[in-house]
Amino acid sequence: xxxxxxxxxxxxxxxxxxxxxxxxxxxxxxxxxxxxxxxxxxxxxxxxxxxxxxxxxxxxxxxxxxxxxxxxxxxxxxxxxxxxxxxxxxxxxxxxxxxxxxxxxxxxxxxxxxxxxxxxxxxxxxxxxxxxxxxxxxxxxxxxxxxxxxxxxxxxxxxxxxxxxxxxxxxxxxxxxxxxxxxxxxxxxxxxxxxxxxxxxxxxxxxxxxxxxxxxxxxxxxxxxxxxxxxxxxxxxxxxxxxxxxxxxxxxxxxxxxxxxxxxxxxxxxxxxx
Amino acid sequence: xxxxxxxxxxxxxxxxxxxxxxxxxxxxxxxxxxxxxxxxxxxxxxxxxxxxxxxxxxxxxxxxxxxxxxxxxxxxxxxxxxxxxxxxxxxxxxxxxxxxxxxxxxxxxxxxxxxxxxxxxxxxxxxxxxxxxxxxxxxxxxxxxxxxxxxxxxxxxxxxxxxxxxxxxxxxxxxxxxxxxxxxxxxxxxxxxxxxxxxxxxxxxxxxxxxxxxxxxxxxxxxxxxxxxxxxxxxxxxxxxxxxxxxxxxxxxxxxxxxxxxxxxxxxxxxxxxxxxxxxxxxxxxxxxxx
Amino acid sequence: xxxxxxxxxxxxxxxxxxxxxxxxxxxxxxxxxxxxxxxxxxxxxxxxxxxxxxxxxxxxxxxxxxxxxxxxxxxxxxxxxxxxxxxxxxxxxxxxxxxxxxxxxxxxxxxxxxxxxxxxxxxxxxxxxxxxxxxxxxxxxxxxxxxxxxxxxxxxxxxxxxxxxxxxxxxxxxxxxxxxxxxxxxxxxxxxxxxxxxxxxxxxxxxxxxxxxxxxxxxxxxxxxxxxxxxxxxxxxxxxxxxxxxxxxxxxxxxxxxxxxxxxxxxxxxxxxxxxxxxxxxxxxxxxxxxxxxxx
Numbered sequence: 001x002x003x004x005x006x007x008x009x010x011x012x013x014x015x016x017x018x019x020x021x022x023x024x025x026x027x028x029x030x031x032x033x034x035x036x037x038x039x040x041x042x043x044x045x046x047x048x049x050x051x052x053x054x055x056x057x058x059x060x061x062x063x064x065x066x067x068x069x070x071x072x073x074x075x076x077x078x079x080x081x082x083x084x085x086x087x088x089x090x091x092x093x094x095x096x097x098x099x100x101x102x103x104x105x106x107x108x109x110x111x112x113x114x115x116x117x118x119x120x121x122x123x124x125x126x127x128x129x130x131x132x133x134x135x136x137x138x139x140x141x142x143x144x145x146x147x148x149x150x151x152x153x154x155x156x157x158x159x160x161x162x163x164x165x166x167x168x169x170x171x172x173x174x175x176x177x178x179x180x181x182x183x184x185x186x187x188x189x190x191x192x193x194x195x196x197x198x199x200x201x202x203x204x205x206x207x208x209x210x211x212x213x214x215x216x217x218x219x220x221x222x223x224x225x226x227x228x229x230x231x232x233x234x235x236x237x238x239x240x241x242x243x244x245x246x247x248x249x250x251x252x253x254x255x256x257x258x259x260x261x262x263x264x265x266x267x268x269x270x271x272x273x274x
Numbered sequence: 275x276x277x278x279x280x281x282x283x284x285x286x287x288x289x290x291x292x293x294x295x296x297x298x299x300x301x302x303x304x305x306x307x308x309x310x311x312x313x314x315x316x317x318x319x320x321x322x323x324x325x326x327x328x329x330x331x332x333x334x335x336x337x338x339x340x341x342x343x344x345x346x347x348x349x350x351x352x353x354x355x356x357x358x359x360x361x362x363x364x365x366x367x368x369x370x371x372x373x374x375x376x377x378x379x380x381x382x383x384x385x386x387x388x389x390x391x392x393x394x395x396x397x398x399x400x401x402x403x404x405x406x407x408x409x410x411x412x413x414x415x416x417x418x419x420x421x422x423x424x425x426x427x428x429x430x431x432x433x434x435x436x437x438x439x440x441x442x443x444x445x446x447x448x449x450x451x452x453x454x455x456x457x458x459x460x461x462x463x464x465x466x467x468x469x470x471x472x473x474x475x476x477x478x479x480x481x482x483x484x485x486x487x488x489x490x491x492x493x494x495x496x497x498x499x500x501x502x503x504x505x506x507x508x509x510x511x512x513x514x515x516x517x518x519x520x521x522x523x524x525x526x527x528x529x530x531x532x533x534x535x536x537x538x539x540x541x542x543x544x545x546x547x548x549x550x551x552x553x554x555x556x557x558x559x560x561x562x563x564x565x
Numbered sequence: 566x567x568x569x570x571x572x573x574x575x576x577x578x579x580x581x582x583x584x585x586x587x588x589x590x591x592x593x594x595x596x597x598x599x600x601x602x603x604x605x606x607x608x609x610x611x612x613x614x615x616x617x618x619x620x621x622x623x624x625x626x627x628x629x630x631x632x633x634x635x636x637x638x639x640x641x642x643x644x645x646x647x648x649x650x651x652x653x654x655x656x657x658x659x660x661x662x663x664x665x666x667x668x669x670x671x672x673x674x675x676x677x678x679x680x681x682x683x684x685x686x687x688x689x690x691x692x693x694x695x696x697x698x699x700x701x702x703x704x705x706x707x708x709x710x711x712x713x714x715x716x717x718x719x720x721x722x723x724x725x726x727x728x729x730x731x732x733x734x735x736x737x738x739x740x741x742x743x744x745x746x747x748x749x750x751x752x753x754x755x756x757x758x759x760x761x762x763x764x765x766x767x768x769x770x771x772x773x774x775x776x777x778x779x780x781x782x783x784x785x786x787x788x789x790x791x792x793x794x795x796x797x798x799x800x801x802x803x804x805x806x807x808x809x810x811x812x813x814x815x816x817x818x819x820x821x822x823x824x825x826x827x828x829x830x831x832x833x834x835x836x837x838x839x840x841x842x843x844x845x846x847x848x849x850x851x852x853x854x855x856x857x858x859x860x861x
Contacts, residue, residue, distance in 0.1 A: 118377055126517065210389065280706060284739070290793040296799050300836025308841055310570075
């Protein structure tokens with residue numbers, strides 16, 4: 001287990017007070033509307049607020065808010081990299097890093113990157129890689145850093161969307177935007193774009209078909225660039241879930257396009273009078 | 275993963291071969307290589323297994339320890355996975371080279387087992403909130419020749435089948451506390467029910483078709499692969515896309531269907547083999563690493 | 566959709582050594598530290614060292630004696646090239662005016678720009694333009710067949726492809742085996758009667774490819790055909806590949822006759838079954854019998 005030598009060590013055993021709470025663990029209601037008013041079994045994504053170009057130092061940046069989830073992404077590069085092997089001569093490298101702020105989740109996290117964060121960074125890289133035209137940047141590397149300020153569910157899918165916006169804002173050549181969408185399967189019904197409680201809550205209903213699924217999608221090219229699921233589900237449910245996520249991505253597409261166009265217009269110099 | 279260099283002409287040859295369902299070594303697209311499984315190879319562990327798939331060799335050792343259960347689930351035990359890519363496997367793993375691959379493999383194993391059905395965690399509880407069994411599953415890659423996920427998952431299932439957890443009795447102490455007693459008989463142990471433990475199938479997309487159990491050369495020709503873990507009933511516990519390429523939604527559905535078919539068919543012969551090995555008992559001639 | 570799972574079984578290697586025939590010069594096997602002789606009249610060769618006037622072996626291998634020279638040849642070794650050897654190698658680096666080639670030896674071999682044939686068979690001095698277009702001809706990862714021109718003092722090999730039969734290799738399968746198993750012969754390029762061609766590189770790299778048609782005899786292998794290979798040829802090549810691996814696993818010397826006998830013995834089995842241990846043993850036994858018959 002990695003230990004943090006740079007900061008003052010907290011007592012070895014400290015727990016969040018929620019462990020001592022008398023309330024039982026959050027249980028999902030079996031049917032009916034969801035906690036925030038959205039419906040089950042419908043492609044109901046949370047309204048999304050997006051802004052590009054927030055961080056002036058970074059080449060490109062984006063901020064996304066979906067419900068209570070808040071994420072920020074910065075892109076640096078392309079920068080020259082040491083030539084490590086022959087593949088670097090032909091195309092560039094994409095380095096991704098996804099971190100959670102310690103105060104982002106209900107339980108305090110640590111600053112050292114845990115294995116879950118490494119896993120999410122890897123998923124982020126695999127989802128973005130097919131979309132970026134890395135062969136245009138030989139011997140260079142592009143760095144994408146995502147910071148989760150508040151984790152209120154579907155963090156990975158929003159991180160993917162945010163990162164592709166930041167890449168577009170940085171002027172990196174891409175084949176298409178990458179959009180992410182996730183669902184939580186609970187028995188026979190599903191919830192699109194789940195909140196933190198919906199994602200991690202245990203079900204009160206049947207034990208069958210419990211799982212979470214995240215899909216990264218390129219809308220214009222109709223290609224899936226990232227797919228991850230866990231929890232036990234039947235294959236048909238999984239297939240249906242993937243189709244639902246694709247629909248969710250299509251719903252998100254116009255909003256993201258508009259935000260990007262707005263940011264580009266703002267950044268562009270005014271037309272010259274002639 | 276260890277990589278090999280392949281020339282453009284070789285890639286074209288492999289691509290056309292897979293399109294015609296005749297791979298370089300004569301297999302069809304959904305055939306596995308020759309596989310050998312042996313359990314109980316390391317005596318210091320509570321359960322162990324060694325799997326040889328082609329030239330890939332994986333060794334899994336399981337140790338059971340008594341510890342405190344997790345605060346959120348006080349009545350369940352849990353598993354800890356760790357995958358070590360040793361430098362013996364290939365020079366690329368020297369130093370910290372194998373660390374990234376090891377983390378990726380362990381994270382996938384956590385996801386695969388992250389559901390209520392695969393293993394009955396409640397049976398690992400000794401006294402709720404205070405003591406439970408922790409199973410440390412340590413995977414060692416001895417030789418790397420492609421298709422690590424499949425070999426590791428089969429080895430983990432075989433090792434879990436082989437695990438013998440000693441029986442414990444809780445008795446009340448003089449001061450009212452609980453005392454744990456291990457039974458004296460070394461053969462008095464609890465076995466784990468591994469019926470629902472899933473197996474991982476890796477499908478590599480090469481051209482327009484997919485292959486199961488790809489060699490390193492075939493992997494060099496593919497842009498993306500799908501890892502799918504399937505139980506014996508055909509339910510899916512984890513799906514992941516790996517690799518730097520993108521996949522068509524239709525191909526994903528096709529590959530999931532194929533993965534489910536292949537994965538489901540793996541379980542029956544595996545359980546039969548493990549039970550056959552168990553029934554040999556003391557008469558079994560242990561091969562270990564000398565074969 | 567077959568998965569062949571089984572329990573491991575201790576297998577004894579099929580003894581292919583000719584037990585019947587007695588050899589006059591019975592070879593001795595030594596390990597590092599074994600004293601070969603104390604006679605001061607012998608000169609020491611590779612693989613030995615002198616320790617207190619005793620000639621001692623420094624590698625594990627066979628003792629070879631030529632008149633007064635004693636050397637020990639290790640059984641398992643990297644490829645030590647000699648002038649005139651045919652090798653199959655893979656390009657690892659493109660440098661200024663030369664390519665670095667990996668040939669399973671201690672050091673990467675060198676192929677100079679002046680040692681390759683230009684397209685069309687032109688004979689002229691290489692210009693600066695040729696240097697810039699080096700990557701168009703041979704890139705990293707490409708396979709070539711070449712001949713050893715000379716050996717540098719540090720052991721690196723200098724290769725050349727100045728003949729129509731050498732050059733870039735097209736579609737086919739590469740099999741890597743130990744260099745000690747390749748028999749030295751007059752020619753290493755064979756067109757096997759079963760329908761495929763083979764290049765037995767002395768460095769242990771064996772290249773299997775479909776026999777080119779008459780009209781495809783291009784100069785220096787510049788044009789690599791990317792047409793799909795027919796299914797029949799493909800099956801022959803896969804079968805040959807598995808046979809080669811089976812022969813290598815049982816330490817049989819590889820040359821065109823042994824490969825052909827092995828191919829014939831394997832015909833009753835399916836291609837993918839050849840690598841199963843019991844089928845492999847059977848095939849090797851049959852091959853061995855045929856070779857013995859042919860010798861006598």
